[in-house]
Amino acid sequence: MTSLLSLQGVSKRFGGLQALTKVSFDLPEGQILGLIGPNGAGKTTLFNAINGVYPPEEGSILFRGRDVTRFKPYEHARLGMARTHQIVQPLNELTVRENVMVGACFGHENHSLGQAARIADEVLEFVGLAVRSEQLAGSLNVAQKKRLELARALAARPHLLLLDEVLAGLNSSEIDGMVQTVLKIREQGVTILMIEHVMKVVMNVSDRIIVLDYGQQIAEGSPQEIAANQRVIEAYLGDPKLAESLMEEA
């Protein structure tokens, strides 16, 4: 099993704040890696470090065997990395289809406009936004915007998908739909690194889980191992009973 993404001692500092401290892990191809931790633990910062928005000061990042530590976000995208944002970032004045076409056009497969339009229609069908493809992205509601984020990332046909809280703000039926979508994506062979607060889902879909606290990587392992990890329970789950109930659902 080759590792698609590999982090070695990645650290990031903002002024006096140490946002990430020596984070290291390997993400094998085809797996889903869950990233959890309390608010402010540095999860989104880690995403930003991985895809080049804020490159780390120390450590190295290998993606598909290449050192991409100092790459710009668009270079990462060209190599086949796609992400969604915790706070949705739709291109408001463009139509839904155009939004998704951007993803297809500028991803690593570098499609022409015509091909991109076809891919966009497929992907919009897949995430259930096909009927809205001519609407301006700004006019969608939050749940639809979340799906649009996902569709845009998928249209790039990425090797690695970074999902930043795609479930936040969705109701339970929307969550179920989204989880099914994520699983289908994995079936297509896309490797996924996901930040998620909905524990039930993380425990269910992740192959492995990493726990961040104050920028430190405090645990790594299978969902069962994480749920049983004393440090994680103290730092994050807080209530051991809650952890147990989560495990039961898993």
Place this chain on the structure above:
Amino acid sequence: MKLWNQYRGLIAPVLVVALLAVWPMLTGKPANRESAFTILKAIALASSLNILLGYTGYVSFGHIVFYGFGGYVGIFLLSGMGWPLWASILAGGLASGLLAFLLGSAILRLRGGYFALATIGVNEAMRAFINKFDLFGGPTGITLNFSVYKAYGGAAQALQTSFYIGAALALLALAISYLVRTSKFGLGLLAIRENEDAAEVMGIAAPWAKTWAYVLSAIVPGMIGVLFFFKNGNVEPGDAFPLHASIELLVMVMLGGQGTVLGPILGAFAYQGMRGYLVTSPVFKDIQLSVSGALLLLIVLFIPAGAIGWLRQRVPLLRRVLA
């Protein structure tokens, strides 16, 4: 039918420019030709600016610097080096494109108001510099000898020829505008306009794309500059880099609707038509500037999307035609 689908957005713009080009010939009035030239020039400049302003979302307050710089380079080659007009126009366009490339790599890192301020600074610095630059005649500028026009059949014929070239350049500008708007490159620019950070995450090499948008938006103004100063017979620093003309271009793009191919064309048409009317109107000519200002204010306050944007919002069916 496929061809129709692909190019229908081009119909209205080309029609406007073609009508403008043909109208003076139909009426046979040189005064109409000169009015049409002023409008065609505005169309070419506004359409070019739109690539940066409308598609990429960068507000340039000094776009006229490319018109002046290209114009100077071209007139220098024409007058000092004896180059023919067509070569000078090309050289002017290339010079402006090169300037945009060098500038773009630097100032396009700035965003919002900072970029707007930087473009003002560049324009003013360039004007002050040309004023000190003896090769381009310093403050006296360059005056063409009438013998230059002899090669083009005398002054009368040269003005006629200039008009055709002006029409051709306006068509070129809108062709570039249309091709950019309907290309993958253009889609990338629109994404940058909407959200530059998100666009980069989606794989758009924003620095590269912005710089090339800047270059594309600078070439035609450079060429128009050469043509205008050739037609005018001389070039001086004050005429080459008028800050207010940059702002007028913004107004035109805004008036018609930024980010559309047709918008700047209609905006240029309406603005120059209005100014032309006000300047020569017996009622308004003393306070024409204030009247223009008041009209502009009303538009900015109440129809901020411009005429085309307004139409597109109201009548979604028109979106396909009003690219």
Place this chain on the structure above:
Amino acid sequence: MQQFNLLLASLPDGILLGFVYGLAAMGLTLIWGVMNVINLAHGPIIALGMFSTFFVYSKLGLNPYLGVVPIALLGLLFGILIYAVAVHRVINAPHLSSLLATFSVNMIIIGLGTAALTTSPYNVDFFAGSLQLGSTTLLGTRLIAAFVTLLFTGGLYFFLYRTRPGKHIRAVANNRAAAELMGIPSTRILALSFGLGTMLAAVSGALIATFFPFNILSGGGYELKSFVIGVLGGLGNPIGALFGGLILGMLEGIIPAFLETSWVPVIEFGLFVAILLVRPNGLFGAKK
């Protein structure tokens, strides 16, 4: 040696001039900082300030400095009026809208001003004595103007940091949405800020009128200088604007000692672009 003498002669004078540059720029930068609007009507407002002094001195026959307070009040009201008419509707729109809205105000003022006042120069023939210090001549009008500028700067500082509306202005500048949540009436605060910015511009114009002949177009040059200063001192930073003004004034005194005077604008604007590139938040702005 000759250059040194020139420097001695020109520098103090340039610094004094820098005070009024700074005052004008303070108005621009206050509006920029609070509401993110670059006020393109800044120049004509400065020119109106100049004409107010002309009116006070030449028509009413009063000491020009008696006009400063009423001019400031009129400037404040005029600014609030401009805000209400032209700016309020586009305050949340993209940059271009507010730029063009203030530019239309610029066109309206200049158009009416030209029709009513022509573009021929007006002159406030007021001479407040001069002070000879070695090779340099310090003009009384400039000394007084520098003093008035310091008063206004101090007043502005006090207002922003010690009074309730001032604190509200800073809160709105910092984060308008949060300020609104805390019950600060943001519309009133924005209008007040625009009024204050306009007031500073008008006062600077009133002071400049005692130095130089002027016409309705004269404000344009100071508007451009205000941009340069705003960037030097950090846009949105009133105290930085004062320092920026002093720096610009100094440059205008220093450059002619070494180069032909006509290089001044080349260097000024070249420097402006350079600083924007290296430190967009200004020399005194917080580094991001």
Place this chain on the structure above:
Amino acid sequence: MNRKLSILVTFFALASLVLAACAPGSVEAPPVADGSDTEKTVVIGFTSSLTGAQEVSSKRQVNGLTLWMNQVNAAGGIHLSDGTVVKFTAQTYDDESNKERVQELYTRLITEDNADFLISPYSSGLTAAASIIAEQNGKIMITAGAAEDDAYKTGNTSLFQLYTPGSQYLLSTVDMLKTLDPSARVAIVHENDKFSTSVVEGLKPYLESQGFEVVLEEGYASDTTDFGPVINKIVESGATVLLGGGHYPDGSTFARQLYERKAGLKFISLLVAPADSKFPELGEAALGVSTSSQWELSATHTPEEAAALGKEWYGPSGQEFADAYLALTGDKPTYHAAGGYLTGLILQKAIEAADSVDPDKVRAALEALDIFTFYGGIKFDTRAEAHGLQIGHEMVVAQWQRNDAGELVRQVIWPANVATAAPLYPIPMP
């Protein structure tokens, strides 16, 4: 879809035609008398700066022209030998001191308003652009307020320059200096623009040929307001005489600061600004400042002068002109006003001489013109390489001095034969 589209296309086609047609066409051409009538109204077309930087001088020029037109029409026009009575009317637009539309407006004047003769806009740059249109249409353009030489050296055949060319502007001042103080050290400080630079280009070699030492040559940007550093440089250079300036706004600012800073110069000559009647608003700062002037009322030229030179005298006396101008505008005439008046006057003379309004005949008459008016001599260069350049006119030097009543008045101090006062040299220190 197709139907919508075709409607749309039609709409745009119509809209553009309507817009284009109504925008420029609204100003009706003045009625032109038909051939059978014996009265012919000649249209004089020009643009002027109703707005923009050059508004002041431009307006005075227009006032002068208006006065002439009123007079010639009131006198019943020009009677030609074939019985035609020629009267005049003016058609004018605002050029905003801006080159953008000058060609468009002149083309409109010629082709829509049927202007028969053209007067130049104010300033050399605008004139250069307008002259191409005049040339293209074979229309005669008499230029005033366009002193820079280049425009006349471009091979044109239709321009006729009223003013002494820029390169000659300050030569008479140098001649005077030579008699006053041959050892004067001269600083040349001028606005960095087209006109002032062309003046300086003619001035400097002449100064040096006359044995003067030029200790400083410096240009300043057109929008300069603070002349402090420049004045310090002048003082530091040890200059005793300042020649230069530019246009009205900078010149008046410069003069005021020279006074405030006690620059201690013995002689100051500035272009344009001191020639304006508003200049004494500067008060004490105006005292002693001189200028090179195309014409001064106090040294107006006379028929006796013409007779002595053996030239033909034409037109009113300077006093008659001044009285009429005062009656019309409530203002004393400046040389810009005289220039405007003269554009009309020489046209009148040329039409009379040609006994026709045919452009070619009038052109020939203008080329042959060699007359003397209250404004001085007028004769045009007819060589192809400098066609239309003024060669018959000489500048006078005027200086602001106090009269017996203590008022500031502009006295002519050179040439000696027309001088109304002795030069104030050196300028008294406050």
